[in-house]
Amino acid sequence: MSSLRDVEAGFRTLVMGTDDDVAAGGVFAGVPAERQRVYRTLVRNSLRGSIRRSCPHAIRLAGDEAFDAVVDAFLAACPIQTRLTRDIPGEFTAWLMARASSSSSSSSPSTSITSSVAFAELCHFEALEIEVTMSETAPHVPGGLEAGSRVEMDPSARLAIYRHPVQTVTARTTSLPAAGTQPTVLLCFQRAEGFEVEVISPALGKVLLGSAEGSVGDAIAAVVTEGRAAGVAIDAGRLRSELVGLHRRGAIAGFPMPAAPSS
Amino acid sequence: MTLLPPILPPHLLHGTVGLGFRAAIAEAMLASDVTPWSFIEIAPENYLGVGGRRGRLLAMASERWPVVSHGLCGDFSGAAPIDEGLLQALRGFLRAHDARWYSDHLCLTHVDGGESHDLLPLPLSKEAVDRAAARVRAVADRLELPVAVENVSAYLRAPMPVGEAPMAEWDFVSAVVEQADCGLLLDVNNVYVNAVNFGLDPRAFILGLPLHRVLQFHMAGHHVEAVDDSGAPTLVIDTHGAPMIDPVYDLLDFTLTTMRERGLPLPPVLLERDHQIPPLPELNVELGRLQSIVDGVRS
Numbered sequence: 001m002s003s004l005r006d007v008e009a010g011f012r013t014l015v016m017g018t019d020d021d022v023a024a025g026g027v028f029a030g031v032p033a034e035r036q037r038v039y040r041t042l043v044r045n046s047l048r049g050s051i052r053r054s055c056p057h058a059i060r061l062a063g064d065e066a067f068d069a070v071v072d073a074f075l076a077a078c079p080i081q082t083r084l085t086r087d088i089p090g091e092f093t094a095w096l097m098a099r100a101s102s103s104s105s106s107s108s109p110s111t112s113i114t115s116s117v118a119f120a121e122l123c124h125f126e127a128l129e130i131e132v133t134m135s136e137t138a139p140h141v142p143g144g145l146e147a148g149s150r151v152e153m154d155p156s157a158r159l160a161i162y163r164h165p166v167q168t169v170t171a172r173t174t175s176l177p178a179a180g181t182q183p184t185v186l187l188c189f190q191r192a193e194g195f196e197v198e199v200i201s202p203a204l205g206k207v208l209l210g211s212a213e214g215s216v217g218d219a220i221a222a223v224v225t226e227g228r229a230a231g232v233a234i235d236a237g238r239l240r241s242e243l244v245g246l247h248r249r250g251a252i253a254g255f256p257m258p259a260a261p262s263s
Numbered sequence: 264m265t266l267l268p269p270i271l272p273p274h275l276l277h278g279t280v281g282l283g284f285r286a287a288i289a290e291a292m293l294a295s296d297v298t299p300w301s302f303i304e305i306a307p308e309n310y311l312g313v314g315g316r317r318g319r320l321l322a323m324a325s326e327r328w329p330v331v332s333h334g335l336c337g338d339f340s341g342a343a344p345i346d347e348g349l350l351q352a353l354r355g356f357l358r359a360h361d362a363r364w365y366s367d368h369l370c371l372t373h374v375d376g377g378e379s380h381d382l383l384p385l386p387l388s389k390e391a392v393d394r395a396a397a398r399v400r401a402v403a404d405r406l407e408l409p410v411a412v413e414n415v416s417a418y419l420r421a422p423m424p425v426g427e428a429p430m431a432e433w434d435f436v437s438a439v440v441e442q443a444d445c446g447l448l449l450d451v452n453n454v455y456v457n458a459v460n461f462g463l464d465p466r467a468f469i470l471g472l473p474l475h476r477v478l479q480f481h482m483a484g485h486h487v488e489a490v491d492d493s494g495a496p497t498l499v500i501d502t503h504g505a506p507m508i509d510p511v512y513d514l515l516d517f518t519l520t521t522m523r524e525r526g527l528p529l530p531p532v533l534l535e536r537d538h539q540i541p542p543l544p545e546l547n548v549e550l551g552r553l554q555s556i557v558d559g560v561r562s
Binding site for chain 1: 311312314316318319335342371372379380388390391419421422424488498500
């Protein structure tokens with residue numbers, strides 16, 4: 001060892017590496033192996049704990065051993081980047097979703113539960129629940145919906161699109177849900193300091209995405225046009241009333257009009 | 264010798280005890296009629312950008328009690344570039360809660376491209392002193408608050424550069440706080456833990472530290488991992504998950520008495536409990552014992 005960088009690299013291998021990376025004698029020559037193992041155990045238990053606390057249903061369905069193996073694979077493949085403990089589950093689920101997506105598109109997808117898209121989506125949804133519940137919220141801005149309005153979502157609101165209806169999993173569920181014929185579009189938000197999740201139509205999801213930047217009127221028109229091209233009738237009036245309902249329930253903070261250009 | 268370095272402002276917390284504000288006991292603390300703590304300590308990384316119920320409880324607590332802050336976000340000893348965005352957010356957060364100071368650990372947390380979220384020991388080397396002191400100064404400049412570094416518990420001594428002998432740990436800590444011109448958050452339990460784990464005399468350790476720099480104390484419990492044939496501990500882990508033990512109370516008494524004899528003010532003492540948190544009345548008993556030690560030294 002010659003520098004701090006060497007020590008840091010050694011600790012990286014010691015605490016994040018696979019069991020194969022860490023020789024029986026540890027990473028640091030001349031340092032008792034049992035003392036080195038203390039750090040490997042402490043760090044990994046702490047990181048595992050942060051993730052495990054966010055995914056109780058996924059752990060129950062996969063089993064402790066299988067779940068921990070996935071977390072270990074994550075730690076070895078993808079060093080934690082956040083300095084905020086509460087964001088660790090988000091990094092884990094982002095890695096899990098990417099891995100599952102890549103696995104499902106390969107010619108020989110894995111058959112293990114923890115490699116499935118449904119498992120990744122369940123973990124993602126469970127972590128999202130905590131993220132939403134801990135988010136800041138914005139004051140409710142009164143005012144009606146005009147064609148030229150924008151949609152200002154509440155800061156706690158998250159839109160998630162899953163292939164599986166993972167929001168239906170409860171403590172009594174015994175298997176991961178099967179894929180739906182249509183994507184499940186969820187709008188999650190905080191209400192009265194609790195977690196709210198609503199299943200919304202893909203059309204409404206597109207309107208929310210489209211009207212974050214442009215006007216509600218343009219976003220609705222685009223969705224109606226797209227539906228017509230696909231042979232699906234979409235009711236613009238119903239979309240508007242759904243937006244008003246989301247505003248009333250707190251998912252949408254308000255419908256601000258664009259600022260007038262300064263002369 | 265100066266009694267207090269210029270960076271440390273006079274404050275009203277001398278001789279008081281405080282309690283770490285944790286989500287598990289937040290509501291009980293706010294609902295309690297008996298509050299033997301005079302201030303609270305918060306970990307910014309648990310609250311930065313947090314709203315909802317947790318955020319509301321913190322807002323209520325910081326309205327009610329003086330706040331000091333203690334975290335990992337400062338990355339006092341890291342090699343990665345300072346995260347300016349995070350420090351800016353931290354600065355705003357500390358101001359919003361009127362935090363008296365910010366403390367962080369003298370250790371590695373960032374390791375070669377990843378965050379360990381744990382406290383890994385630095386080599387007791389000149390290179391580590393220089394880097395840590397520079398980082399502490401940089402963080403203090405950005406936060407515009409008094410800053411203190413905490414001595415950490417350790418279970419191994421990190422390898423040293425070839426040809427360089429390790430400094431004594433107290434000399435290492437002293438060098439950093441003097442070079443950084445900052446405060447010392449003296450964790451008395453960590454001194455005890457390291458004394459056991461490396462066969463040191465805890466009182467000699469205390470006497471080797473710059474006690475005039477102490478801004479705050481930490482007290483906590485630990486877990487005995489291994490003992491020798493006589494039952495004496497040979498490896499203890501700093502868990503913050505058990506009641507404090509008599510030798511650690513005694514070491515605090517010794518430290519405060521030494522400071523009193525030197526004419527130094529008695530900094531506030533904080534009880535840290537992060538795991539297996541018992542009902543508040545049990546913590547209040549420990550707080551009461553801490554306050555009686557402080558009062559005994561003052562009288």
